[in-house]
Amino acid sequence: MKLPISYLVSVCFLTLVSVSCQKSKDATSVSENQARPQIAILSKTTYNLGDTIPLQLSEPLTQVRVQIDSVSALVLRQTADSLAVSTSSAKQIGLHQLIVQGVRTNNAPYSDTLGIELWSDVSPAQLDYSVVKTYPHQASSFTQGLEFYKGALYESTGLNGQSKLMQVDLPTGAIIKSVPLGEQYFGEGITIVNDKIYQLTWTSNTCFQYTMDFVLAKTFSYPTQGWGLTHRDSTLILSDGSNRLYYYTPDFRRIGEVVVYDDKGPIMNLNELEYIDGYVFANIWQTNRIVQIDLASGKVVGNLNMERILPTSIDTKTNVLNGIAYQPQEKALYVTGKNWPTLSKIKLKQPLKKPETLVASR
């Protein structure tokens, strides 16, 4: 099983905020306790970016100041028993701290920190596509990674004892060359940067780096599970089954991350990845959905429903969609799944829009 981690992290963060407040309350004296009651109360902790957050006040506050993280937030309305706070000062989706400060009726200062989660303000577009061609795919391949490099197709497969790195002949699906992983390893995503092939493993915290001749050159370690892998220029982009994508240097130093949300919440189970022109396309584990993620913001801006290409001869609830490779010369996506007998070439009917950040930077 692949367990979602980041959702737990998200829940833990929100829990931690309240636990840490609780701990500080437990540790303080009775008089301090009286000075720090919970006065500002959220009816829920999740909002869309740009929403107004309503808070109930259990007693009136004066000189109210509200921050989201370290940035002042606009108080849009205030009454004796309520506040309305704008989220427009928060530029990023994800987990944030809402800090409410003021003065109580007894002149005591009041301050409390509440955990909130801001979802995307974008409703993803439904992307339409045409199926250009269907190729054969090795039904024995438990596909975990798929990528074109210099016109050739590479694939990584999983399961302990069956994991491989392969170069595949597109027209026939035949294996041109392959190298097995040790039995203790469960192969996952691959990507190829500057003639170096990177292959993740699921729970071994190990990435293998091969030459183009499939000779193992280096191993790297990383702290999370390994699910999908792609790259933008020389930056590796890794998924771990959560709603996070992590950025790594070619020598596997973590240099950043982005959290992924649509307007309905965090997008968990990000799996096989493919970078295309400012976006990461990710298939969502155990679904027929591929999301288009704006890397600069982490917002899902498009959805692809892959139901039309599911092979009918196998149980695709078990043998799930997994594997996206982009062929830039053809502007085509090649999509398959675990143990699928087919690999479909599809083309989006609408060209991708320029990501907002790229437009703004010109």
Ligand SMILES: [Ca+2]
């Ligand atoms: Ca891929």
